Amino acid sequence: MFGQSLSSGIDIDDNGYQDVAVGAFLSDMAVVLRTRPVIQVKASLALPPQIDQLETLCREHKTPTVCLNVTVCFKLQYNLTSDLLHKPSFPHRFYFHGNGSSNSTSGRVRARLGQVTCATHVAYQRKDVRDIFTPVKFEVSYSHRETNTHKASFKTFPPLKPILQQSKGHQNTVTNQVQASANTNQLPANANTNQTSFVRSCSLVNCSTNMQLSAQLVLPDQQQYFALGSGQAIMLKTSILNSGDDAFLPRLTLCFPNNIHYIKVLQNQNNVVSCDVTQEVNSTTAGVDCSVTSLLIAAHSQLNINFLLDVNQNSTPGDIIIHVNTSSDNYEKEEYLHDNSISLLLPLKYGVNVNIHGFVSPTSFVFGDEDNTPVDCYAERFNYTYKVLNSGPSRSLDTVVDISLPKILTPYRHRLLQVVDWQSSQGTCSISDTTVSVIEDCDVPEASFIQNLIFFFSSTSTRRMFCGRSDELCEWLECRLGNLEAGRDAFIQLEIRLNPAVLLQAPGRLGVMKLESTAMMSNPRESPHTILTSKQPVAQVVVEALFTQKPSTTVxxxxxxxxxxxxxxxxxxxxxxxxxxxxxxxEFQKKEEEEEFKRDSWDYVPKLDKRQSTA
Missing domain, CATH: 1.20.5 (Single alpha-helices involved in coiled-coils or other helix-helix interfaces)
Incomplete structure (x- = not known):
């Protein structure tokens, strides 16, 4: 039976195609392999190469309208869809009159073998089309028309449905194909000649844009660095200048570490710019994607965008790179891309402003009075108070304050001052053991008689007793206060005892002795990550020792x-x-004068009558 069916060309179902019957020997069953038509469709979709918006060839509701003819050539039923490349946020730019505002239409054609059948549809352009930069793409999907199958009798076979043969990589669809335009300068360089584009008046070859980006960081107080902990914001000024043709859907992108926070766009009252923050999970970087609501930066125009940024106050100091990039949906020549990106350096540093204030009570004393001889050799007591204030704007890390006091009266080795007790509101203090050794004995040698005599009759002068840096002749107290936050302060209190007898040693003593105590911050210092906004903080406290004017016993x-x-x-x-x-x-001359002036006695009878003659 199999050979007979091949040789005789049997058509069992009378559909015009040869069938094959296969049977087995000594069996009462046979298998019939029926043949059905396989249709191979070669479809095409033709659009004009360009769309000129100034040519209104059609009338829609008595209004001149831009339109174009869409020719579909194939032989079956089809669905025609317009503007496949339209932006998702925009409506379709073309619609078909027959379906009102729909961007798709359908139709049927009767095709014969070997013949080309075409159908033409008019696609109307919408009035509010703003996207004239994206090419226009149409698509046709086709299929074999469904036919009603009549119920066949039990003596005949039911008819088989024809099938469409699909070529590799196609799903019974076809997109528009056009011939390249003669005016190639009006098309972008990356334009596909199988797509229809809008006519544009371009100043550069291939309608290239030329986006020129400039950016600048404006830091608080016009500083060259950002002080961590200041609580102030950073302004990022950007400017986009389009020196080429129109730029459609311009974008501005910021990329920075996640310790930088985007706040807002300044002077954006009319929402000219819309920004969204993007950050991936477990990523150390964040980004800001901004778009222009006007959808376009016209040729030779400029757009200024100012951003307000914040810095995490717990950030570590160092340099941060902020990347700024601009782009658009339009073609831009490679030689114009060099100024589309900018990287800005943001230095993060600690701005430290530490002040130290010192006080002492009492501020002076009198020494050398032998009438008031104390029992204890360290008769004078003083209370020192130092206030360490961090005025900010940043925290002061590992703050260390060194306090120095005169330990001896040079060149003698007897102890002058003794630190009895010390306290600090935070951190700890300790006395350095690297200073010179002293004599702790209270029996201080007294000055000689000649020295005391010369000192008493000498004019009064002043001697300053101060400590130099790392001076071994002084007592050093190191206070490690730790981290001092901005706006916080710490107190250091000292109790000092002084031996006045040491000041009486000669030579070396003077009428006024000024004992200077110095408190200096030794850490933090100026470094690449730390800036001291003021000079090295130093506080000096002076105690005046006044020599009594009372002389000593020997004097x-x-x-x-x-x-x-x-x-x-x-x-x-x-x-x-x-x-x-x-x-x-x-004495003899006095006696003669007394005799000369001597009177007579008060007797009544004179002893001598001077009137009598002596002869």
């Missing part, structure tokens, strides 16, 4: 003896002068 005795000797010498000299002047020879 008193010397003054008394000298005074007596001088008095006697002066008296002797005076007597000698009087003697030389004859003061002691006037």
């Amino acid at each position: 008193k005795l010397f003054i008394i003896v000298v005074s007596l000797v001088l008095g006697l010498m002066i008296l002797a000299a005076l007597i000698w002068c009087l003697w030389k002047a004859g003061f002691f020879k006037r």
Whole structure:
């Protein structure tokens, strides 16, 4: 049976195609392989190469409208869809009159073998089309028309449905194909000649844009760095200049580490710019994607966008790179791309402003009074208070304050000051053990009589007792205060005892002795990550030691003896002068004068009558 069916060309179902019957020997069954038509469709879709919006060839509702003819050539039923490349946020730019506002239409054609059948549809352009940069793409999908199958009798076979043969890579669809335009300068360089584009008046070859980006960081107080902890924001100024043709759907993208936070766009009252923050999960970078609501930066126009950014106050110091990039949906020549991206350097540093203030009570004392001899050799007591204030804007890391006090009266080795107790509101303090060794004995050698005498009669002068950097002749107290936040302060209190007898050693003592105590911040220092906004903080506290004007016992005795000797010498000299002047020879002359002026007695009878003659 199989050979007979091949040789005789049997058509069992009378559909015009040869069938094959296969049977088995000594079997009452046979298998019939029926043949059905296989249709191979070669479809095409033709559109004009360009769309000129100034040519209104059609009338829609008595209004001139831009339109184009869409020719579909194939032989079956089809669905025609317009503007496949339209932006998702925009409506379709073309519609078909027959379906109102729909962007698709359908139709049927009767095709014959070997013949081309075409159908033409008019696609109307919408009035509010703003996207004239994206090419226009139409698509046709076709299929074999479904036919009603009549119920066949039991003596005949039911008819078979024809099938469409699909070529490789196609799903019974076809897109528009056009011939290349003669005016190639009006098409972008990356335009597909199988797509229809809008006519544009371009100044550059291939309608290239030329986006020129400039950006600048404006830091608080016009500083060259950003001070961590200041709580202030950063302004990023950007400017986009389009020196080429129109740029459709311009975009501006920021990329920075996730310790930078986007706040808003400044001076964006009319929502000219719309921005969205993007950050991937477990990513150390964040981004901001901004688009222009006007959808277009016209040729030779400029757009300024200012951003307000914030910095995480717990960030570590260092340099941060902020990347700024601009682009659009239009073609831009490669030689114009070099100024589409900018990388800005943002230095993050600690801005430290630490001030130290010192106080002492009492501020002066009198020494050298022998009438007030104390029992304890360290008779004078002082309370020192130092206030360490961080005015910010950043925290002061590992703050260390060194306090120095004169330990001895140079060149003698007896201890002058003794630190009895110290306290700090935060951190710890310790006394350095690298200073010079001193004599702790209270028996201080006294000055000689001659030295005391010379010192008493000498003019009053002043001696400053101060400490230099790393001075071994001073007592050093190191206070590690740790991290000092901006706006916080710390207090250091010292209790000091002083031995006044040390100041009486000569030579070296003077009438006024100024004991200077210095508190200096040794850490943090100026470094690549730390900026001291003011000079190295230093506080000086002065205690004045005033020598008493009372003379010592030996000086008193010397003054008394000298005074007596001088008095006697002066008296002797005076007597000698009087003697030389004859003061002691006037006694005989006085007696003669007394006899001359001597009167008679008050007796009634005179003893001598002067009127009587003596003869």
